[in-house]
Amino acid sequence: MKVRFLGAARGVTGSCYMMEVQGKRFAVDCGLHQGNSEIEKRNWNIDLYDPASISFIMITHAHIDHCGLLPRLVQKGFKGKVYATPPTVDLLEIMLTDSAFIQEMEAEWKSKKLSRHGKPGVMPLYKSGDVFKAMKLVHPVEYNEEFSPCNGVHVLYKDAGHILGSSIIEIRIQEENDKRVKLVFSGDLGRPNQLLVRNPSYSEVADFLFMESTYGNRDHKNEDQSRDELLEAVNYSYNEGQKVIIPAFALERTQEVLYSFYLLHKEGRLPEDMPIFLDSPLAIRATQIFSKHYSYFDSKTRGFFKAGEDPLKLPNLKLMETASQSMSINTYKGPAIIISASGMANAGRVKHHLRHNIWKKGASIVFVGFQAKGTPGRKIVDGAKTIKILGEELAVKARVFTINGFSAHAGQSHILDWLSHFQNHGMKVFLMHGEYESQKVLSELIREKFDHEVHIPEYLEECLLKPNRVYESRMEPGLESPRINWDYVLEELQGKVSRLADNKNIVSSKSWTEQVEMRDDALEAGTILSKIISSLHLADSDSNSTDN
Structure with a gap:
């Protein structure tokens, strides 16, 4: 076997x-x-x-x-x-x-x-x-x-x-x-x-x-603490007149967040004039399936359904099915809660909402699930000062909340x-x-x-x-994670820089418009390299602080 x-x-x-x-x-x-x-x-x-x-x-x-x-x-x-x-x-x-x-x-x-x-x-x-x-x-x-x-x-x-x-x-x-x-x-x-x-x-x-x-x-924090933290994010952005962005997996995490808002609403703690936009067709369909199969839930949740209440619905919940409805959220004036996929902020509509809000003081980004290495969500959680979203490098000025108590x-x-x-x-x-x-x-x-x-x-x-x-x-050696040939990568980079330097006179003979475009491309490449170098320094400082 x-x-x-x-x-x-x-x-x-x-x-x-x-x-x-x-x-x-x-x-x-x-x-x-x-x-x-x-x-x-x-x-x-x-x-x-x-x-x-x-x-x-x-x-x-x-x-x-x-x-x-x-x-x-x-x-x-x-x-x-x-x-x-x-x-x-x-x-x-x-x-x-x-x-x-x-x-x-x-x-x-x-x-x-x-x-x-x-x-x-x-x-x-x-x-x-x-x-x-x-x-x-x-x-x-x-x-x-x-x-x-x-x-x-x-x-x-x-x-x-x-x-x-x-x-x-x-x-x-x-x-x-x-x-x-x-x-x-x-x-x-x-x-x-x-x-x-x-x-x-x-x-x-x-x-x-x-x-x-x-x-x-x-370990995780308990559910009551998580609900309080969620409310803290809501109140913070509500008072600032900004939006709360919740990158949430369409399956389970979205439904848990909706259920938490339902409980906060029943407790009278949720701002009644703050709309909740569920901006994910997939999450909307998944929520409908959850309600269909409520017999598989725990006894408390089944009790709500048997009493004629659907704890996955709220008076101020708005379901955003179409792309035009999704885009309209970002022209909405005033505070709002936006629940959108994907949960690690690496795909889907949430990227657009982050682009419109992550640079705003007073906005909140609430992560309610595991963020894998290499994803935008993980970079934000780890304290990135800037993040590239939809091709644009944006400052991270929104307040970031990480609520692990929601983890499934x-x-x-x-x-x-x-x-x-x-x-x-x-x-x-x-x-x-x-x-x-x-x-x-x-x-x-x-x-x-x-x-x-x-x-x-x-x-x-x-x-x-x-x-x-x-x-x-x-285990066949090398199969699990092939070695990165950094000598080859660095030689390629150095070779390209040398070729550009050797052809500086040709570059200088181009029109002013062409030279500006080339300069901007070269500077963007330099910015990327600077980020790599900065991450190495950050790793060194993290290592030193751990040793101390």
Whole structure:
């Protein structure tokens, strides 16, 4: 039995475990890789997945970093069944359709840009037709109802308490030699007492546990504090006559924020004349699906629905479906709350709202979710003085709030508590879906508290899983993160500067207008290099302050 880690290994996107059991290949999750250009290239290297040979896929939940590669796999030959809970099935359709739309629009934009330079266009990663084909393969499975997708493999979905429909997947495997092995995949674990969803279920026995570790080195604030912090941001910008921008994931985070505003409204603490613009067609559709599947919520939320109240609606909530409605927000005079995707501020309508507001004193930017390295959201959270948005370098003058209490992920103490319910000794734990520094902290705690052996796989690492909880790891050197050849990069830069200097007389002979354009381009290149150099100095100072 083998497992290969095709994503979320020492990172938080592209979740995919490729399993091989008795000649059958199947996957747990097939997420989109998101981040810098090198990471996103992984979405195109689909040969690693060998889609046509995959028998079936099990989806833990509908976040795009766990399901977003499914249409691409279908496009390249996958024809097996896909299993997910009923709410996840409904959410998959809107999430993947939206993803396809983004892929198509980005490809169209890049193609137009290339055509202006006489170069051929590019194809999208996948299209809406691929989503349609993928959805025909999806089969709903309920929590706690065991099924067998193939001989020798028995599967049980349990509530992960992360988002609506999210799952822990338990797999019992009957080996040919009559040995039995149990695998548990945590998916993304939720935290106890989270808004809307039920608490995570527990597992008690596993030979091999594949566990998320997003917040493996820290805990969250509680919900009441988070609601107070949210209100602080609202009151700050309300009093300044400015806007509150909330980059929020369309799925779960938006609904939690709406629910929080609903509770603040019931408590009489929310300004009644401050409109809330929900500016995301995807988030609007996701909210409708949440209301449809309210029976999967916790008892408190179900109680609101049974009493005839929808806690995802407010009197001052305005749904902005069209692009023209979205643009009108930025001409609205007076304070307002804008909830818009994406949650890491790296795509979607929120970029336009940030461009209009991030440089204004009195405005607020409220981050309510994890910000991955390399994203605009992470740069803002880390204290960037300027940020490039839609091609324009903008000063960050708005007040920045980071409210981790809204996270749908378990914090460190929650992870350890969940892990404490396993009753067997000698379990092997694989830490996934987390940044490496966080994972190292968590791994040491797990060894100290539970005496479990912990392994932190690398991208593309393969492990042979044997009976008696033994595993062997194999990694082809250099595959996980190819070395950056800085000597080549610097030689190229120096060569271009030298060629420009050698041709200074030719440059000087150009018209004044042409010279101004060339100068501006050269200075912009210099500005980019200055930012890189400044980041190195910042890293040095951070390191020195830590040592002190």
